[in-house]
Amino acid sequence: MAGQTDENRLHVLRHAAFTARDVREMERPLLENGVPLMRMASAATAHVVAEMLEDEGVALEESNIVLLAGSGDNGGDGLFAATMLAGNGASVTAVAVGRTLHGEGFAAFVRAGGKVLILDPASEIPGCAAGFSAGEAGERLRAAVELAQHAHVIIDAMTGIGLSGALHGIAGTVASSLGVDGTIPDRTALPAGDSTGEFPLVVAVDVPSGVGVDDGAITGPYIPADVTVTFGALKPCLMLPPAAYACGRVTLVDFSFDIDGHMPFVEAVSGDNAAETVRLPRLADTKYLRGVTGLITGSERYPGAAVLSCKAAAKTNIGMIRYMGPQVCRDMVLDAVPEAVLGKGRVQAWVVGSGVPTGETEDDDFQRETIAKLLTHYALSSDDDPDDDDDLAYDMPPLVVDAGALDLLPDEVPPQVVITPHAGELASLLTARGEDVDASDVQNEPLHWALRAHELTGATVLLKGAVTIVVGEPADTDRESDAQGGFADDEQHVRVVVSGRAPAWLGTAGAGDVLAGMLGALLAQQDDEDVSAPDVAACAAYLHGYAAAQASQSDQRGFTPPTIYGSDDRHLRTKLGHPIVASDVIGMIPATFAELLS
Numbered sequence: 001m002a003g004q005t006d007e008n009r010l011h012v013l014r015h016a017a018f019t020a021r022d023v024r025e026m027e028r029p030l031l032e033n034g035v036p037l038m039r040m041a042s043a044a045t046a047h048v049v050a051e052m053l054e055d056e057g058v059a060l061e062e063s064n065i066v067l068l069a070g071s072g073d074n075g076g077d078g079l080f081a082a083t084m085l086a087g088n089g090a091s092v093t094a095v096a097v098g099r100t101l102h103g104e105g106f107a108a109f110v111r112a113g114g115k116v117l118i119l120d121p122a123s124e125i126p127g128c129a130a131g132f133s134a135g136e137a138g139e140r141l142r143a144a145v146e147l148a149q150h151a152h153v154i155i156d157a158m159t160g161i162g163l164s165g166a167l168h169g170i171a172g173t174v175a176s177s178l179g180v181d182g183t184i185p186d187r188t189a190l191p192a193g194d195s196t197g198e199f200p201l202v203v204a205v206d207v208p209s210g211v212g213v214d215d216g217a218i219t220g221p222y223i224p225a226d227v228t229v230t231f232g233a234l235k236p237c238l239m240l241p242p243a244a245y246a247c248g249r250v251t252l253v254d255f256s257f258d259i260d261g262h263m264p265f266v267e268a269v270s271g272d273n274a275a276e277t278v279r280l281p282r283l284a285d286t287k288y289l290r291g292v293t294g295l296i297t298g299s300e301r302y303p304g305a306a307v308l309s310c311k312a313a314a315k316t317n318i319g320m321i322r323y324m325g326p327q328v329c330r331d332m333v334l335d336a337v338p339e340a341v342l343g344k345g346r347v348q349a350w351v352v353g354s355g356v357p358t359g360e361t362e363d364d365d366f367q368r369e370t371i372a373k374l375l376t377h378y379a380l381s382s383d384d385d386p387d388d389d390d391d392l393a394y395d396m397p398p399l400v401v402d403a404g405a406l407d408l409l410p411d412e413v414p415p416q417v418v419i420t421p422h423a424g425e426l427a428s429l430l431t432a433r434g435e436d437v438d439a440s441d442v443q444n445e446p447l448h449w450a451l452r453a454h455e456l457t458g459a460t461v462l463l464k465g466a467v468t469i470v471v472g473e474p475a476d477t478d479r480e481s482d483a484q485g486g487f488a489d490d491e492q493h494v495r496v497v498v499s500g501r502a503p504a505w506l507g508t509a510g511a512g513d514v515l516a517g518m519l520g521a522l523l524a525q526q527d528d529e530d531v532s533a534p535d536v537a538a539c540a541a542y543l544h545g546y547a548a549a550q551a552s553q554s555d556q557r558g559f560t561p562p563t564i565y566g567s568d569d570r571h572l573r574t575k576l577g578h579p580i581v582a583s584d585v586i587g588m589i590p591a592t593f594a595e596l597l598s
């Protein structure tokens with residue numbers, strides 16, 4: 001049984017992220033018992049740096065390392081790591097970006113022969129001359145940046161979970177000189193773990209300094225890392241876009257935290273989770289029991305979306321699909337999926353809007369009218385008393401609202417309504433509700449805006465991207481108390497799940513239509529009340545991403561669970577794969593099921 005417990009713990013460690021506050025709570029009992037966490041953190045960091053240098057064929061004695069050290073404990077971790085590296089012959093310079101340095105770490109570093117470069121004229125670091133002129137401060141800053149740019153490795157220990165707001169002051173200037181300012185990481189996401197293989201390699205201590213630790217937002221300067229060595233548990237920024245794209249390969253040092261005693265703030269779905277949401281066919285099944293998905297998708301302008309959504313749904317383990325749409329789409333759907341049934345009838349889940357033009361155009365009014373009529377059944381009245389009408393909305397089958405149906409979404413809907421916008425569509429939906437936001441704001445702070453959309457509409461929000469974020473209510477939430485108390489808006493009542501399984505090859509026309517169809521099918525087959533809409537939605541994104549990975553033969557993915565420090569898991573993912581079209585993803589759905597269920 002112990003083996004199984006270990007396996008569960010490992011799964012949680014690799015797929016659950018905890019807020020900075022919870023991490024501090026988990027640390028406390030260990031620190032009170034005198035467990036030398038900082039020594040453990042820094043030893044692991046030093047080991048990872050040494051290993052990277054070895055991989056690049058650079059001997060430690062010949063290496064130049066620059067430590068960017070802040071004045072908190074993150075800087076302390078960095079200083080002790082640098083001490084070990086200096087002690088083993090590396091030439092290490094610590095650049096102090098704050099007014100102070102961790103006392104013991106600094107003393108140890110100096111004893112090991114490390115050099116220190118102070119940037120702040122007001123610094124109070126013992127034995128270091130301060131009070132230099134503004135001109136000299138500028139010179140020192142330039143020298144530090146130059147030194148770092150020519151190092152083999154930069155160890156980024158400016159801030160960890162103690163960051164508040166965007167990096168400012170000298171730390172901010174250093175980060176924007178060496179990294180980027182406010183823009184999201186733009187890299188090929190090499191499957192072999194993101195390392196550029198070019199010097200300087202960047203190792204982030206705990207988290208890359210400057211990214212939003214709890215929300216993954218990028219609002220200021222930071223330095224994208226090749227490797228992040230993180231301590232105790234994953235932080236949300238290691239999972240959430242866009243910060244997760246700045247972390248590179250992640251190594252987690254297990255401190256034996258009590259992870260079971262705390263609620264993760266964000267979870268990443270795994271293949272096991274996805275497999276669990278698949279309803280296995282039973283001997284006494286009929287097509288109706290296996291689930292029926294109704295689709296009102298495609299239009300005269302975009303008939304292909306009808307085919308993609310229908311075919312994807314039909315192949316995602318259900319009994320039947322029903323299709324409604326214009327003649328051209330009906331013909332094409334029947335051609336591609338002769339099994340489809342045309343017209344109305346009972347369904348266990350709906351998919352609406354994929355390939356339907358938005359309200360800005362005059363086209364396909366009939367398709368939009370049909371969708372609008374269906375959506376009226378999902379509208380909740382805004383008064384606080386849940387009345388009979390509301391109950392009817394709660395009793396409606398799950399519904400996926402995609403693309404051109406998003407602007408038809410009622411003001412407030414029950415949580416089985418899943419909206420599937422990309423960043424631009426989410427910005428439009430929020431703008432229509434009075435928020436001042438554009439697509440790039442959503443890209444920089446996707447969790448924040450997904451939560452806002454959930455809060456405003458009550459819908460489960462699936463925000464598409466390389467890491468898809470899903471926000472909604474947990475399974476056990478009492479809908480009546482929720483209707484009375486307003487919509488869930490704090491971490492206790494919101495479930496945040498991500499899927500980062502897809503390669504970037506998936507960003508291709510029609511991929512969203514395929515996802516909508518797969519999600520509609522996955523929702524239609526649910527007969528377990530304990531599975532929440534956000535979990536089903538995230539699993540659909542996982543299956544979709546996995547099918548794309550198989551179709552493109554790619555190892556690339558938006559989120560890779562961390563390697564646990566000390567475990568022997570150094571297998572490199574190297575296959576970049578090849579381009580695909582959305583239809584290729586559909587073709588791989590059966591093989592994906594076979595793989596995940598085996």
Ligand SMILES: NC(=O)C1=CN([C@@H]2O[C@H](COP(=O)(O)OP(=O)(O)OC[C@H]3O[C@@H](n4cnc5c(N)ncnc54)[C@H](O)[C@@H]3O)[C@@H](O)[C@H]2O)[C@@H](O)CC1
Binds near residue numbers: 070
């Ligand atoms: N508490 C513990 O038991 C452990 C903590 N560890 C390390 O300690 C870190 C947390 O340490 P701290 O709580 O000291 O906090 P940090 O070291 O993360 O950050 C605090 C420092 O950052 C500066 N700072 C904060 N926001 C800033 C901003 N926007 N711009 C510029 N500077 C800013 C503060 O002035 C302060 O100097 C963890 O991330 C981890 O690296 C590890 O040693 C493991 C054990």
Ligand SMILES: Nc1ncnc2c1ncn2[C@@H]1O[C@H](COP(=O)(O)OP(=O)(O)O)[C@@H](O)[C@H]1O
Binds near residue numbers: 403465466507
């Ligand atoms: N860089 C990326 N990496 C992985 N997946 C991506 C990336 N960009 C987009 N995707 C995925 O591709 C799909 C695109 O959907 P969408 O934007 O709706 O396209 P369309 O409207 O053409 O169908 C989404 O599932 C999204 O998560």
Ligand SMILES: [K+]
Binds near residue numbers: 156158205207209
């Ligand atoms: K850091």
